[in-house]
Amino acid sequence: MFQIRIHGRGGQGVVTGAELLSVAAFQEGKHAQAFPSFGSERMGAPVISYCRIDTRTIRLREPINEPDAILIQDPTLLQTVPVFAGLKKDGYLLINTARSFEELQITELIQSLDPKKVARVAATEIALEHIGRPVPNAALLAGLSAVSGAFDKSSLISAVEDKFPPKIAAGNLKAVEAAFANTQIGY
Numbered sequence: 001m002f003q004i005r006i007h008g009r010g011g012q013g014v015v016t017g018a019e020l021l022s023v024a025a026f027q028e029g030k031h032a033q034a035f036p037s038f039g040s041e042r043m044g045a046p047v048i049s050y051c052r053i054d055t056r057t058i059r060l061r062e063p064i065n066e067p068d069a070i071l072i073q074d075p076t077l078l079q080t081v082p083v084f085a086g087l088k089k090d091g092y093l094l095i096n097t098a099r100s101f102e103e104l105q106i107t108e109l110i111q112s113l114d115p116k117k118v119a120r121v122a123a124t125e126i127a128l129e130h131i132g133r134p135v136p137n138a139a140l141l142a143g144l145s146a147v148s149g150a151f152d153k154s155s156l157i158s159a160v161e162d163k164f165p166p167k168i169a170a171g172n173l174k175a176v177e178a179a180f181a182n183t184q185i186g187y
Helices: 014-027 075-079 123-130 137-148 153-163 166-182
Strands: 002-009 031-038 046-054 069-072 092-096 118-121
Touching: 002 014, 002 075, 002 137, 014 031, 014 046, 014 137, 014 153, 069 075, 069 137, 075 092, 092 137, 118 137, 123 137, 123 166, 137 153, 137 166, 153 166
Parallel strands: 002 069, 069 092, 092 118
Antiparallel strands: 002 046, 031 046
């Protein structure tokens, strides 16, 4: 089972991101579940979404405490929320940022992770360019596909086409392509 935890803020598409990921898994014939966890339901409040992917039926229903991958949609959470909690030693970490890990002041926190499984992508900037809004979810999922190979980019493209009306899907598809090509792997 591959378990993903997505951290972000309300209004960034955190919940939709987990849903897109589960649909991408379904497109590949896998089983998946996606569900959110949030406190105050308002724009800008911290939000966590979860997704599990497996080749077998998934019976677990609890939050993911030891994820195989963590996606951080909003790097301002790095200093305020324990976003790295429970990440497996061989887990994947993807952060939505154009800044270096050193600039984010997290180099020491990520040193124990495999550099081939640590990545960053400027998903918000990509979303602004192609969608016109700071909604980095599809771009960040493309980055996860690029770094992990846990699901195919074509499955994500299909999930985006299924989820959004054509005009919105078109911008998201451009964002997916740009993020897949521009994900920076390693410290």
